[in-house]
Amino acid sequence: ILVNIQQQRGLIFDADDYFTLRNDHRIVGNLIGIPASHPRNVNQHGLPAVLSCYELKLLLEKKLVQLIDKNEAFMAAPIDSQTERFVNMTQQQKEELRKPVIEKRLESFRKHLPRIIEGKRQKLIKAGQNLEGITPERLLQDERDRLSTESFDTLLQLPTKHPLEVDCSFLPLHLSAEETLKFRVFKALWTEGGYITVGDAFGCDFLLYPNDPLYFHASHMVHVLKDKSKRLDLKYLIRMCRLAIVVNKLCVIAYLDERYDSVVFETLEWEGNANKPD
Structure with missing residues (x-):
């Protein structure tokens, strides 16, 4: 398990690593972050977790963690490959957020499809046009095509753990x-x-x-x-x-x-x- 040293504090950003330390090794630390599920709740805290120097020393003796320093890499400007990976990751997140929204809209459209078909038929009859194009499959596909080009409000995830691999150096612990x-x-x-x-x-x-x-x-x-x-x-x-x-x-x-x-x-x-x- 990698522990990030920032401002002379050992921080755990990965949820799986934190639960491993808490459940398997009885290391609690101190949660100082804001939980994503309750961002306005001041009584609950989330990752990252700060480990005391005593917890770090014990984990180092048990060879369960390594202390790393990524500050230099974080302060440097990202290279082109890192920028491209981050843009692709962000775009993938947006597409994954769009899919459930589109499916929810289509489900609502299917629920009211009989009334929609009847309304369109009445309009075409009054206009004297052909009714052959009014089919459930055609209307559903038209709605899907319309939703695929429509823009939605999306929430961009800010990961707690840094999503990209960066250079780091290993540090000792002195008490x-x-x-x-x-x-x-x-x-x-x-x-x-x-x-x-x-x-x-x-x-x-x-x-x-x-x-x-x-x-x-x-x-x-x-x-x-x-x-x-x-x-x-x-x-x-x-x-x-x-x-x-x-x-x-x-x-x-x-x-x-x-x-x-x-x-x-x-x-x-x-x-x-x-x-x-x-």
């Missing part, structure tokens, strides 16, 4: 020390199952879901400690716990245990949220 620590936490969570997204909206590092976030709410808020030896600020701890209670989630603190070189998770439960005996 800072803080991002590397958070990636280890992300990888540990992903290995245990479930879906993980970034938790900026809830003031945490990650949100953990029992299944696809499209159908489930997050169950855990994960905070990553940069330095486990540093004393945890009490006010910060209270804020984390109370926020978790307000949004009905469990508060989890994650840190790296250097003795065993492994990620440790601690679940915090506020006293007002703990089970108390009657």
Whole structure:
């Protein structure tokens, strides 16, 4: 799967690739585009999808994606062959859009054909002309010929994925020390199952879901400690716990245990949220 790097962000433009990552590998990303089916709905988003650096790092380790840069090719003027291919593709789209419109018009014409024939016969009788040319087949063919030359309003598709092959270069991924620590936490969570997204909206590092976030709410808020030896600020701890209670989630603190070189998770439960005996 090819991931386009633009403005230091990894973008997925292909729908099949995105569903493969989401359904088979539990990589959700963040949809930032406008869905073609609901262009005016601000509550729904579509492709492209932005992948976080942690998701990209995990996918690179699993050898599921490659990072590519097409910016130079996109900024260059298209060559003649690319222009010709795009014009032909656009013309083909217009013809494909015309066919169902013509068939719909012909279907409506067939439905009213008896009345149309009767009306034409009455006109020819009044004019004293021959009625031999008034047949259903002849009228249907005349209508088809007329529609084939008529212009219709067409909607030109703007593909999300670039339809033409262009040159690209492959890029590496570099993480800072803080991002590397958070990636280890992300990888540990992903290995245990479930879906993980970034938790900026809830003031945490990650949100953990029992299944696809499209159908489930997050169950855990994960905070990553940069330095486990540093004393945890009490006010910060209270804020984390109370926020978790307000949004009905469990508060989890994650840190790296250097003795065993492994990620440790601690679940915090506020006293007002703990089970108390009657």
